[in-house]
Amino acid sequence: MEEDRFGSTIEEAARLLEEKEKSLGPDDLEIGSRLHHLANLYSSQRDFSNAEQLYDRLLKFYERVFGPEHLQTAKIALNGLASLYNEMGEYERAVAHCERTVKILERGGELEQEDYAFTATNLALLYKRQGDYQRAEPLLAQAL
Numbered sequence: 001m002e003e004d005r006f007g008s009t010i011e012e013a014a015r016l017l018e019e020k021e022k023s024l025g026p027d028d029l030e031i032g033s034r035l036h037h038l039a040n041l042y043s044s045q046r047d048f049s050n051a052e053q054l055y056d057r058l059l060k061f062y063e064r065v066f067g068p069e070h071l072q073t074a075k076i077a078l079n080g081l082a083s084l085y086n087e088m089g090e091y092e093r094a095v096a097h098c099e100r101t102v103k104i105l106e107r108g109g110e111l112e113q114e115d116y117a118f119t120a121t122n123l124a125l126l127y128k129r130q131g132d133y134q135r136a137e138p139l140l141a142q143a144l
Contacts, residue, residue, distance in 0.1 A: 010045065013038045032061050036076060039084075048088050055081045074104035075115050082122065091126055098123035102139075117144075 017034040024030055039054035059077040066072050082097035102123055105116045124139035 010038065010041050010047075013041055027061075027065050029065070032058060032065065032076075035061060036080065039080060043084055043087065048084065051084055052081075052088075055084055069104055069107065071104065071108045071110065074101040074108075074119075078104070079115075079119060082119075086122070086126065091129060095123065095126045095130070098126060111142075 013034070017031070017038055020028070020030055020034055035054055035058040039051050039058060042048075042051035042054060055077065059073070059081060062070065062073040062077040078097045078101040082094045082101065085091070085094035085097065098119055101119045102116070105111070105113070105119060110116045120139045120142060124136040127133070127136035127139070
């Protein structure tokens with residue numbers, strides 16, 4: 001079970017992340033998975049400050065390991081930050097991260113994939129929330 005492997009509490013997950021960083025080094029993919037898990041734990045507790053710090057670390061990790069335009073960077077790190085900012089009510093920041101994600105997915109040929117539909121729908125809903133129906137409608141149509 002993933003929680004057993006990564007820790008079911010914030011304290012346990014943070015301790016396990018620190019241990020793995022020491023034993024595996026900063027660029028091992030396991031570190032990215034653990035950062036993502038811990039960021040999600042903080043977000044689920046509505047501790048947005050710590051969640052944002054970890055998602056920022058996760059984004060830097062993915063950009064360093066995979067590159068800033070890599071699909072994994074978009075799907076995991078950018079989407080995570082966009083979701084967090086949306087949850088925090090910081091819609092402009094959420095839009096910026098969703099737009100970047102959509103562009104990366106488009107360039108990566110992911111238009112027919114579920115990740116693209118999910119992100120494009122979220123971006124359209126953010127546009128709609130801001131009253132920008134002209135930008136929302138084509139995205140919703142494309143996502144379907």
